[in-house]
Amino acid sequence: MAQGVLIFAEQVDGNFRKVAYEAVSEGRRQADTLGEAVTAVVLGSGVDGIAGELGKYGADKILVGDDPALADYTTDAYTNVLFDIVKDNDPGILLLGASSQGKDLSARLAARLGVGLAMDCIALKLDGEKLIATRPVYGGKVLAEVALEGIPRMIAIRPNVMEIVEVTKAGDVEKIDVNPGAVKTRVMEKRLEAASKIDLTEADVIVSGGRGMGGPDFSVIEELAEVLGGTIGASRSAVDEGWRPHSDQVGQTGKVVSPNLYIACGISGAIQHLAGMGSSKYVVAINKDPEAPIFKKADYGIVEDLFDAVPAITAELKKRL
Amino acid sequence: MDIVVLLKQVPDTETLIQIADDKASIRTEDVKWIINPYDEFAVEEALRIKEKNGGKVTILTMGPARAVESIRTALAMGADEGVLIDDPATEGSDALGTARVLVAALKETGFDLIIAGQRALDNDGYQVPAAVAELLGIGQVSMVVKDEVADGKIRCESTVEGGTVVIEAGLPALFTTQKGINEPRYASLPGIMKAKKKPLTKKNLADLGVDPSEVGEAQAKCRVKNLFFPPERSPGKIIEGETVGAKTAELVRLLREEAKVI
Ligand SMILES: Cc1cc2nc3c(=O)[nH]c(=O)nc-3n(C[C@H](O)[C@H](O)[C@H](O)COP(=O)(O)OP(=O)(O)OC[C@H]3O[C@@H](n4cnc5c(N)ncnc54)[C@H](O)[C@@H]3O)c2cc1C
Numbered sequence: 001m002a003q004g005v006l007i008f009a010e011q012v013d014g015n016f017r018k019v020a021y022e023a024v025s026e027g028r029r030q031a032d033t034l035g036e037a038v039t040a041v042v043l044g045s046g047v048d049g050i051a052g053e054l055g056k057y058g059a060d061k062i063l064v065g066d067d068p069a070l071a072d073y074t075t076d077a078y079t080n081v082l083f084d085i086v087k088d089n090d091p092g093i094l095l096l097g098a099s100s101q102g103k104d105l106s107a108r109l110a111a112r113l114g115v116g117l118a119m120d121c122i123a124l125k126l127d128g129e130k131l132i133a134t135r136p137v138y139g140g141k142v143l144a145e146v147a148l149e150g151i152p153r154m155i156a157i158r159p160n161v162m163e164i165v166e167v168t169k170a171g172d173v174e175k176i177d178v179n180p181g182a183v184k185t186r187v188m189e190k191r192l193e194a195a196s197k198i199d200l201t202e203a204d205v206i207v208s209g210g211r212g213m214g215g216p217d218f219s220v221i222e223e224l225a226e227v228l229g230g231t232i233g234a235s236r237s238a239v240d241e242g243w244r245p246h247s248d249q250v251g252q253t254g255k256v257v258s259p260n261l262y263i264a265c266g267i268s269g270a271i272q273h274l275a276g277m278g279s280s281k282y283v284v285a286i287n288k289d290p291e292a293p294i295f296k297k298a299d300y301g302i303v304e305d306l307f308d309a310v311p312a313i314t315a316e317l318k319k320r321l
Numbered sequence: 322m323d324i325v326v327l328l329k330q331v332p333d334t335e336t337l338i339q340i341a342d343d344k345a346s347i348r349t350e351d352v353k354w355i356i357n358p359y360d361e362f363a364v365e366e367a368l369r370i371k372e373k374n375g376g377k378v379t380i381l382t383m384g385p386a387r388a389v390e391s392i393r394t395a396l397a398m399g400a401d402e403g404v405l406i407d408d409p410a411t412e413g414s415d416a417l418g419t420a421r422v423l424v425a426a427l428k429e430t431g432f433d434l435i436i437a438g439q440r441a442l443d444n445d446g447y448q449v450p451a452a453v454a455e456l457l458g459i460g461q462v463s464m465v466v467k468d469e470v471a472d473g474k475i476r477c478e479s480t481v482e483g484g485t486v487v488i489e490a491g492l493p494a495l496f497t498t499q500k501g502i503n504e505p506r507y508a509s510l511p512g513i514m515k516a517k518k519k520p521l522t523k524k525n526l527a528d529l530g531v532d533p534s535e536v537g538e539a540q541a542k543c544r545v546k547n548l549f550f551p552p553e554r555s556p557g558k559i560i561e562g563e564t565v566g567a568k569t570a571e572l573v574r575l576l577r578e579e580a581k582v583i
């Protein structure tokens with residue numbers, strides 16, 4: 001009978017994504033409720049060294065598929081290998097992180113397994129035998145509780161939402177043979193920013209600018225982000241004006257983010273923007289219009305010109321450091 | 322070059338969403354419907370590829386009768402043909418059920434390239450395109466901001482955390498759109514007139530030879546049990562103060578001592 005929780009722990013160039021730790025921690029919580037074991041899977045090339053790390057978050061066993069053909073993520077190779085692992089291990093639950101790669105992989109794998117997949121989930125609970133996943137729909141205007149049928153039950157979790165918990169344990173690392181099989185896509189080139197830059201979807205602090213920035217000079221925001229160790233975001237208006245790259249856009253047609261702190265500067269708070277940042281833990285709004293809708297969604301608001309208020313916040317933070 | 326765009330009609334992103342009495346669906350009475358914005362990018366991209374490489378653009382939708390409006394809009398933008406699969410038995414299909422129906426239709430229309438949205442802005446599923454590619458056994462590339470077709474291959478820039486990855490796939494292949502790929506054109510008046518004469522076929526499951534027990538609510542493996550509204554954020558505190566400095570000092574204090582986020 002299918003048993004245990006299997007977790008696909010995503011690594012990129014030898015570093016686990018934060019969501020990998022979140023998935024293992026969440027898997028541990030579910031497995032404890034069921035009294036079952038947690039097995040994590042790491043795929044890549046030259047990844048033996050990092051695999052053991054997952055024990056710290058509660059993996060009893062860590063399966064490592066190390067193969068040059070897995071050095072770069074391709075949908076086919078990863079789906080082929082993970083499919084075999086699922087067949088061999090017969091888990092009751094399969095967890096992945098809903099990163100760009102995780103979404104691509106989980107959707108393909110679910111179709112191959114012929115099972116249901118709950119994508120981009122923010123909560124999981126076991127109701128007896130039933131696994132109920134909560135996921136935002138309609139751009140987060142509504143939350144849906146979905147039930148999964150078919151084994152394994154597949155869940156992709158939204159990055160930055162589930163809590164990371166460390167345990168005092170070490171997992172057993174086991175190398176496995178993999179067969180990446182035929183691959184229909186080829187990675188020609190990777191154009192990635194320095195690994196030190198935190199992606200919006202994983203950031204704890206985001207400082208975003210909107211049309212109120214008035215132009216491409218985002219230096220006041222950059223300085224605030226810098227003292228907070230945060231990442232820069234933008235509204236669609238700021239992106240459409242060409243002030244910021246598309247990859248900075250937060251919202252329904254941009255990134256969905258869940259930081260601890262989201263500071264919206266010169267952003268009115270249109271419903272499509274709220275769809276991207278509504279699940280932030282704390283929201284601060286700085287806008288010179290006291291009627292701006294963003295204030296209704298903010299925990300703290302300051303009605304001021306952002307070019308006065310933002311540097312003042314930066315100065316205040318520097319003072320207290 | 323036969324290009325098929327998978328297009329879904331969804332509620333306007335401005336629409337106030339109301340939960341229906343069954344608590345598992347939304348009320349559709351007062352909803353304004355639009356082309357899923359990511360699918361609009363897909364239509365535009367298909368037209369650009371056709372303009373460069375020649376060929377035909379077909380719009381494929383599974384949905385209720387009202388979805389014809391969205392297909393017409395795509396035809397007015399310049400697509401050549403539309404296919405609507407409208408069958409009550411498809412209601413409640415999950416991603417795999419939807420993909421089975423779309424794949425049956427794709428096998429009839431033929432395809433060299435399939436373009437879909439990365440996600441539909443109703444269920445935010447991110448799943449149907451991958452399921453379609455899997456059932457067809459073709460390559461997929463997700464969240465594409467740039468693409469080029471040459472020599473029976475497509476080269477795409479796929480967005481990932483922190484940048485892009487350039488991926489090449491032999492045709493036939495499927496890719497999904499990401500914001501930034503293009504600015505969709507508007508349907509022109511002559512375009513709207515011409516669209517009225519373009520072929521728009523309606524089909525049901527029997528026409529496609531799809532077994533109704535393979536799709537729809539009964540077969541779905543991922544089912545919505547309950548819809549509810551997220552808890553309202555408690556009305557925010559507007560920070561008062563004599564000067565900008567007083568307000569910002571108070572904000573920093575609150576973030577440290579009350580929210581404890583910095
Ligand atoms: C299908 C669709 C999808 C969309 N997707 C997205 C999306 O993903 N993300 C997104 O953000 N939007 C999206 N939008 C657009 C959205 O509707 C809004 O147009 C957009 O969010 C507005 O951006 P903004 O708040 O920066 O600009 P505005 O609405 O113009 O607001 C600017 C604000 O800045 C304030 N301001 C101006 N100067 C100053 C100053 N010096 N100091 C302080 N405050 C100042 C003003 O009072 C105003 O409130 C989408 C729209 C559609 C139709």
Ligand SMILES: Nc1ncnc2c1ncn2[C@@H]1O[C@H](COP(=O)(O)O)[C@@H](O)[C@H]1O
Pocket residue numbers: 326327328329357359360381382383384416419423436437438439440441442444445446447448449450
């Ligand atoms: N009923 C449908 N008819 C046609 N295309 C669809 C349908 N459902 C989903 N799609 C396509 O799949 C994409 C992603 O949808 P989803 O997986 O539901 O988020 C959409 O942007 C469409 O391109």
